[in-house]
Amino acid sequence: MLPTNHVMDLIPGYALDCLNEEEKQQVAEHLSQCSSCQKELDSYQRIVDQLHEAVPPAEPPPELKHKILLGVQLKRTPEKADEAKPAWQRFWTRLQSGAPVWAYASFALVVILAASNIWMMQRVNRLETTSQAEFRVVSLTGTDKAPNSTGLLVMGHDGNMGTLVVDSLPTLDETQQYQLWLIKDGQRTSGGVFSVSKDGYGALAISAPQPLKEFAAFGITIEPAGGSPGPTGDKVMGGKL
Amino acid sequence: MDYKKFDDETLIRLIAGSQSDALGELYDRYSRLVFGMARNALGDQGLAEEITQDVFMRIWNKASTYQAVQGKVVSWIAGIARNRAIDVFRHQKSLLDGNSLSLEELPLFDPPDSLNVEKEIESKLKERRVQQALFQLPKEQRDALALAYFRGYTHEEAAEALGQPLGTVKTRIRLGMQKLREILEDEKTSA
Numbered sequence: 001m002l003p004t005n006h007v008m009d010l011i012p013g014y015a016l017d018c019l020n021e022e023e024k025q026q027v028a029e030h031l032s033q034c035s036s037c038q039k040e041l042d043s044y045q046r047i048v049d050q051l052h053e054a055v056p057p058a059e060p061p062p063e064l065k066h067k068i069l070l071g072v073q074l075k076r077t078p079e080k081a082d083e084a085k086p087a088w089q090r091f092w093t094r095l096q097s098g099a100p101v102w103a104y105a106s107f108a109l110v111v112i113l114a115a116s117n118i119w120m121m122q123r124v125n126r127l128e129t130t131s132q133a134e135f136r137v138v139s140l141t142g143t144d145k146a147p148n149s150t151g152l153l154v155m156g157h158d159g160n161m162g163t164l165v166v167d168s169l170p171t172l173d174e175t176q177q178y179q180l181w182l183i184k185d186g187q188r189t190s191g192g193v194f195s196v197s198k199d200g201y202g203a204l205a206i207s208a209p210q211p212l213k214e215f216a217a218f219g220i221t222i223e224p225a226g227g228s229p230g231p232t233g234d235k236v237m238g239g240k241l
Numbered sequence: 242m243d244y245k246k247f248d249d250e251t252l253i254r255l256i257a258g259s260q261s262d263a264l265g266e267l268y269d270r271y272s273r274l275v276f277g278m279a280r281n282a283l284g285d286q287g288l289a290e291e292i293t294q295d296v297f298m299r300i301w302n303k304a305s306t307y308q309a310v311q312g313k314v315v316s317w318i319a320g321i322a323r324n325r326a327i328d329v330f331r332h333q334k335s336l337l338d339g340n341s342l343s344l345e346e347l348p349l350f351d352p353p354d355s356l357n358v359e360k361e362i363e364s365k366l367k368e369r370r371v372q373q374a375l376f377q378l379p380k381e382q383r384d385a386l387a388l389a390y391f392r393g394y395t396h397e398e399a400a401e402a403l404g405q406p407l408g409t410v411k412t413r414i415r416l417g418m419q420k421l422r423e424i425l426e427d428e429k430t431s432a
Contacts, residue, residue, distance in 0.1 A: 012415045012419065013411070013418075016390060016418065017389075018396055018399065019395065019396070020396070020397060047422050047425060048390075050316075050371050051319075051371065051375075052315065053370075053371035054351050055274055055277050055319070055350070056281055056350075056351035057273035057351070058273060058277040058281075059276070060272050060273070060276040060290060064293060065268050067294060068268065068293075068297045069261055069264065069268075071294070071298060072261050072264060072298070137258065137260070154255055154258030155258065163251065163257075163258060165251060167246060201246040201247065205254065
């Protein structure tokens with residue numbers, strides 16, 4: 001059965017997010033059962049997504065960039081230092097920051113009674129901290145086949161995904177591509193194929209069958225377009241974890 | 242490494258991998274948009290700086306949540322900037338409760354013939370198509386759209402700010418959006 005209360009007149013406002021709460025709810029409920037209104041919304045959303053092109057640009061003060069990048073660096077350091085501590089130490093630090101006297105006595109009692117449990121918790125937290133290690137970055141350098149090339153392999157949070165970016169690699173003809181190899185115990189697993197622009201830069205979203213940080217090294221070779229089951233061509237770049 | 246050569250999506254992936262230089266490059270590309278959005282919405286340099294800082298910190302923290310299927314990186318960034326500017330504007334408005342805005346303080350879309358526009362090269366012409374479309378609308382429709390877009394005004398709030406009946410403002414926003422869609426989608430299909 002077709003929905004009877006089409007909300008066409010409200011859809012532009014919904015895309016712009018200028019409806020009141022009642023109207024928003026009315027539209028949301030209708031959209032869940034009306035694909036034609038959803039298509040209307042999609043078309044208006046595309047318009048809203050372009051309005052930024054008409055924003056009057058303005059130059060921020062020059063020091064703002066430095067503030068932001070400094071903030072990024074400062075934000076990373078305390079968290080990573082804190083994460084590295086065992087759980088009991090983080091708890092003790094928080095307790096020292098303002099707990100009343102009686103809490104110390106209670107804490108001492110808990111420690112005595114639960115000594116074996118805390119020991120087990122530390123072992124588990126050490127494993128968790130290892131798996132939450134900071135992002136890894138591997139620098140790749142060119143071989144004599146591509147001496148000016150540079151590259152970075154950045155591993156993502158979960159370890160299985162990462163990004164490869166390269167610069168100044170020679171362009172290849174259309175019958176060839178570069179292929180990334182993930183190397184472990186002498187075995188090479190393909191990390192994907194990519195081409196480079198006329199300026200020699202390229203990027204590849206890597207998806208690996210196991211966490212990237214479990215591989216010992218990475219290499220890039222020239223292969224037939226589409227890739228090969230194993231390396232056959234010249235090695236152009238390499239790097240070790 | 243020259244980050245200038247990488248496209249926006251690659252920069253976002255690098256940022257998700259904690260590469261601060263990639264964030265620096267993204268800042269170079271889009272800080273004028275973010276700062277411009279914030280200053281246009283708030284009319285205050287200091288608040289615009291805070292919002293810009295906040296937006297890029299959010300990009301740093303949320304880069305891994307960006308998905309290309311949802312749209313371009315620039316649209317994602319503009320969305321973060323717009324939402325943040327609206328939040329700050331609403332907070333400021335609540336602090337100044339009772340003071341209404343005069344028409345001189347309305348946020349404005351950038352006109353296509355403004356001095357901000359550089360030489361008429363093909364890429365700039367393409368960027369200005371949205372501006373050109375907006376400036377084909379009657380001023381009343383454009384003003385209403387600007388209030389909704391930059392400050393997150395509802396129909397009711399826009400009507401109060403403009404001193405116009407609610408029904409009139411609703412119609413202006415609806416017709417303005419319809420006209421924009423007509424112009425921009427037509428351009429796309431005829432390109």
